[in-house]
Amino acid sequence: MEFFEYRNVVIETPNSLEAEAYRKLELNIRMLGLDQDIRVLQTTSPSPKDGKTTTAINLAAVYAERGLKTIIIDLDLRRPKIHRAFHKANDIGFYDYIVGDKNIEDIILKGDGDIDLILSGERISSPHIVLQSKKTLDMIEKLKTMYDVIIVDSPPVLSVTDAFVISKIVDGVIFVVAYNQTKKDEAKVALEQLKDKKANILGTVFANVNPKISGYNYNYYYREIEEEEE
């Protein structure tokens, strides 16, 4: 058992190098957005604990800081984490919209730093089927009219098919790997699988880098996949 502690450095230490790295990530995504409309972003990673949730919440904080109306949706319906990161009880969320009679407006919570949230709520059986449903698509479409940016936290690629299903309903995927944690082979396989499924992979976040290690100026850094492959 581990104690989950998610640091939102953009909110907690806005002047830190780490926070600056997330601003750089946002800028890079914005550059990619010159040619395409990127407003619905998915964070995923090869395996658990690679830093996708931390990336999601910090990136959201950058958007909110820029004055953009931002929401995070926790669609990791098997091991949801956003409620932990924002110290909320997971007693209302996506489940209540899908299964219950709640409207989208009723399930939106306020998080720190002007970030809105949709938590997972009660556990849903067969998440991969629910995620492909019209109701889920409708939710994303509706949220697009309400928000400038939508960040979708999703399960790891190698565990279940959910991440692929989600990749179909977003504009782009941010692939997060963690220094000293993600296995190289797993990262490769996960990336291949995402590509096979025609996911629009925007780039990779290299998380968990210790800024004290020479050669890295930032705790997180970002570059395009194509660049990495060259």
Place this chain on the structure above:
Amino acid sequence: MIDIHTHLLPFVDDGVDDFDESIEIIKSLFSQGINHIFVTPHYYRNRNYLSSVSENNKIFSELKSKVKDLSIDVSLYLGNEIYYDKDTLKNIENQMVLPLINNYYLIEFSINESTYNITEAIHNMVSKGYKPIIAHVERYKNLSKLEDIKVLRKIGALIQVNAYAVLGRGGFSSKRFIKKLLKKNLVDFIATDSHAIHENHFIKAYKYIEKKFSQEQANEIFNNQNIFKK
């Protein structure tokens, strides 16, 4: 001293059969030095122990008056031992279950509950501002490491162990686990969980801890009503 976990309310759960049995146990607890007793009937959907607060209150009043007539100098309090399920937060909100005092709730899980679900439950309760006390922590198959208990306490849980388990009546591995917990000061309450007339587990557990650890530690754990004043 206090006993925060007993099933001394007749007719509502698998505890005492009638008032006579209840009073006999109260007398015994009193003779062991206990002057504050929490009566904590099960609220447990799967076992159909769903006696309402008003029902419980009615029986509780009768019990209290009988105890008063006999001039036994103990204070009785009515609470619940709540089996945590997906409705627990709603039940607390709707006052269908009672705290021990203020916002302290005695909760239990299935003995096979996963560590993930247990931490989720504790996180959810703490996020709502409740203070969960995990009943008979030694029983859960998946909580067998000190680290697990440390994490649960860090999230905000308080830890209760059963007096008879301290003495080894709950099996050798429970006894060994409790000993480790006591060594690291990870136990907040020792309670009798009295369901029926039993030997003097409480005072025996006190003496055991006094002998194996120290009088100071024994006094601290068995007089933990101070926690409720925080």
